[in-house]
Amino acid sequence: xxxxxTTSPEVKKEPLFSKKNRKVLTDPLDDINPVxxxxxxxxxxxxxxxxxxxxxxxxxxxxxxxxxxNLIIALIRDSIPGRIRMIVQLVIVALLVTIxxxxxxxxxxxxxxxxxxxxxxxxxxxxVMGRLEAYAMSQKPWPSFLDGIGNGLGYGMILVVVAIIRExxxxxxxxxxxxxxxWLYDAGYSNNGLMMLPPAAxxxxxxxxxxxxxxxxxxxxxx
Amino acid sequence: MEHLLNLLIKSIFVxxxxxxxxxxxxxxxxxxxxxxxxxxxxxxxxxxxxxTTPLNYLILAxxxxxxxxxxxxxxxxxxxxxxxxxxLFISTxxxxxxxxxxxxxxxxxxxxxxxGIFLPLITVNCSILGASLxxxxxEYNFAETAVFSVGAGTGFFLxxxxxxxxxxxxxxxxxxxxLQGLGIAMIITGLMGMAFLSFSGIQL
Numbered sequence: 001x002x003x004x005x006t007t008s009p010e011v012k013k014e015p016l017f018s019k020k021n022r023k024v025l026t027d028p029l030d031d032i033n034p035v036x037x038x039x040x041x042x043x044x045x046x047x048x049x050x051x052x053x054x055x056x057x058x059x060x061x062x063x064x065x066x067x068x069x070n071l072i073i074a075l076i077r078d079s080i081p082g083r084i085r086m087i088v089q090l091v092i093v094a095l096l097v098t099i100x101x102x103x104x105x106x107x108x109x110x111x112x113x114x115x116x117x118x119x120x121x122x123x124x125x126x127x128v129m130g131r132l133e134a135y136a137m138s139q140k141p142w143p144s145f146l147d148g149i150g151n152g153l154g155y156g157m158i159l160v161v162v163a164i165i166r167e168x169x170x171x172x173x174x175x176x177x178x179x180x181x182x183w184l185y186d187a188g189y190s191n192n193g194l195m196m197l198p199p200a201a202x203x204x205x206x207x208x209x210x211x212x213x214x215x216x217x218x219x220x221x222x223x
Numbered sequence: 224m225e226h227l228l229n230l231l232i233k234s235i236f237v238x239x240x241x242x243x244x245x246x247x248x249x250x251x252x253x254x255x256x257x258x259x260x261x262x263x264x265x266x267x268x269x270x271x272x273x274x275t276t277p278l279n280y281l282i283l284a285x286x287x288x289x290x291x292x293x294x295x296x297x298x299x300x301x302x303x304x305x306x307x308x309x310x311l312f313i314s315t316x317x318x319x320x321x322x323x324x325x326x327x328x329x330x331x332x333x334x335x336x337x338x339g340i341f342l343p344l345i346t347v348n349c350s351i352l353g354a355s356l357x358x359x360x361x362e363y364n365f366a367e368t369a370v371f372s373v374g375a376g377t378g379f380f381l382x383x384x385x386x387x388x389x390x391x392x393x394x395x396x397x398x399x400x401x402l403q404g405l406g407i408a409m410i411i412t413g414l415m416g417m418a419f420l421s422f423s424g425i426q427l
Contacts, residue, residue: 001414039405042248044347086346087317094310102306117356120309124349197420198243202413206406213401 022116025146028154032126036209037157041127044118045159046201052175054114055163056156057104061119063152065096066128070148074141089132097122137151168185169176172193227370229426234374236421240350241382242416247350251383252408254344261387264344265380269373271345272354275319279294279312279355280365287311312355320346350379386412 020098034040041062049056072092073080080088101119104112112119122128131151136144170190172180180189194200240246247268254264268358286292289303324342328335345351354375358368400405 018302039252040249042252043245046245046248086343087314087321090313090317090346091310094313098306098309101309116300117353117360119351120356121246121349122310123313124347124352126347129347197416198245199413199416199420201245202409202416206402206409206413209406210399210402213406217401 008079014161021143021146024143025150028147028150029155033154033158033193033212034130035155036205036212038130040130041125041155042205044121044125044157045162046198046205048081048115048118049201050170050196051114051137051167052160052163057108057111058115058118059152059156059159061097062106062122062125062155063149065093065100065122065125066131066152067145067148068096069093069128070131070144072210073136074139074144077219078136085137089129093128093132094123127155139150158205158208158218161208162201165204166195166200170200226251230367231370231374232425234371235378235381236419236423239378239382239419240353240375241379241412242419243352246353246415247348247379250344250348251379251386251412252405255383255387255390255408258387258391259385261383265383266380267342268344268350269376271316271342272322272351272372272376272379273319273369275316275351276354276358276375277365277369278319280358280363280368282315283308283350283359286366308359313352315354316351317346319342350375382415385415385417389415 001139030032032038034044035042044058044062048054069092073089097120100122101112104115104119131148133146139147164174167175168179172178172191173186180191238244241248241251250264255261283305285294287304287308289305291302292299292302292304319368320342324335325343354372357375359373359415386408390408393407393411402410
């Protein structure tokens with residue numbers, strides 16, 4: 001424990017956005033993307049993506065929760081007994097999620113209704129727990145915080161891309177505005193109803209993984 | 224009675240936790256390479272789900288809801304603690320899982336060896352917490368909650384064993400290299416989801 005306290009002054013000497021820290025922030029966007037490479041947090045990535053707005057809100061919520069839970073756990077990591085660390089982590093995450101949920105209910109009631117149980121399910125979102133276990137339990141607070149933001153954004157990116165595809169082809173709109181012109185409908189085009197149904201999200205992510213792994217072949221045996 | 228049976232069928236097939244809500248996808252994808260392990264995880268999920276969802280119902284009904292504390296003192300009838308739901312639900316689940324693990328280890332070592340590694344995983348399985356939250360959102364009563372938890376657990380069991388069986392067969396087929404593993408598992412799940420869509424609208 002005392003070893004940790006002696007190393008903490010070094011953090012201050014290191015610039016806040018050193019090359020290493022930047023890498024921590026940007027790696028999760030592609031090479032170790034939480035959804036498509038680490039297979040974490042798939043549950044909600046699929047369920048809230050029928051429209052763009054809930055997807056963005058959900059991505060923000062997950063980013064905030066991951067970043068701050070990483071920060072808190074990294075701060076108290078030396079005083080958590082190993083046997084009960086799971087429960088300690090869950091309580092901290094549940095606390096943050098409760099705050100996010102109450103804020104959403106107060107300021108964005110309609111979105112909160114649409115997300116329904118999936119806000120609560122951020123608690124068991126594997127990204128949050130996975131990053132706590134794999135990163136925050138063994139790293140300093142600031143890199144942990146960046147790691148949380150990076151992973152939240154990597155998750156959000158997938159969410160928004162899937163949501164754009166589903167909303168565009170499923171209901172012909174983006175963020176609620178009609179973008180598919182009326183003459184196209186008159187010419188016989190119609191919205192693809194399958195896009196609004198759950199299986200479509202699975203196909204899109206499956207194809208996403210396919211494209212990413214063809215481009216970046218070293219990921220092929222990742223899982 | 225008919226209403227409960229209907230709910231059971233609905234929660235297993237029509238609103239399957241995996242195919243309709245994607246709950247518990249992480250362990251569903253990670254532990255579905257062999258039928259045997261998938262079977263173990265499925266049984267463990269049913270077990271924990273049936274134990275914790277009714278328990279959480281009792282917590283919700285007698286501690287959290289507005290007016291639920293009236294049994295202590297009438298002046299507490301206006302207290303609404305619903306916002307504490309997440310913390311209490313997840314603590315109940317984590318505690319119950321820990322307890323089950325210890326009891327099973329002591330009294331049924333063979334079962335422990337079969338389920339052992341899966342039990343801790345289940346704490347963070349979205350489907351368990353999801354069942355509790357759906358119970359709260361849909362305002363089930365106790366009987367409905369019990370039936371729903373059996374149905375949701377069975378639905379997960381069915382889905383994971385089916386996927387594991389298909390993935391075992393897939394080892395002999397030629398899939399493009401970048402699509403192997405996770406990619407094809409997603410697409411198969413989507414196809415299975417489409418098959419399960421045909422159950423929609425079934426009423427007893």
